[in-house]
Amino acid sequence: MWSPLSLLLECLTYAVMALLLWKGRTPERIVVVALFALQWGTPFVDHLFIGHFRWGVASLSFAMFCLLVGLALRYDRWWLLLATGAQLIAVSTHLAGIAGSDALLWSIVSTRMVVWFELLLLALFGVWEARAAPYAHPQSRPATVRAPHKVTVQ
Numbered sequence: 001m002w003s004p005l006s007l008l009l010e011c012l013t014y015a016v017m018a019l020l021l022w023k024g025r026t027p028e029r030i031v032v033v034a035l036f037a038l039q040w041g042t043p044f045v046d047h048l049f050i051g052h053f054r055w056g057v058a059s060l061s062f063a064m065f066c067l068l069v070g071l072a073l074r075y076d077r078w079w080l081l082l083a084t085g086a087q088l089i090a091v092s093t094h095l096a097g098i099a100g101s102d103a104l105l106w107s108i109v110s111t112r113m114v115v116w117f118e119l120l121l122l123a124l125f126g127v128w129e130a131r132a133a134p135y136a137h138p139q140s141r142p143a144t145v146r147a148p149h150k151v152t153v154q
Helices: 004-023 026-045 055-074 078-097 102-132
Strands: none
Touching: 004 026, 004 102, 026 055, 026 078, 026 102, 055 078, 078 102
């Protein structure tokens, strides 16, 4: 059974993904694919453990971090830089899970939920940035040189 909070987060996730596809540019659309893979891939690797360490989910989280680093270095977007920092927090929660303490479990899960919500808010900011920021617009193509029109003398 879904809790109201998880249902809200799920609906918000798909709404933000749709907005990123509809209004975003290339980096935003790449992030949509990664968010979708993270959202749907997690249940498939959730059962992979080494001791208390969920290495399958940690690998997905680390891959998302690496993708965000690459996009932040390639494209001039503030939201990608901030999302990279948020994803680094998510990756660090997996490292905290190595400690094996069950006392940290709920704080780790809560932190991941907050980071996911933060990533969604940053993605909304990314849609605005892709549309409004002058540095986010693709460079215009250089004008082509046209041949002069034929002049006829009558």
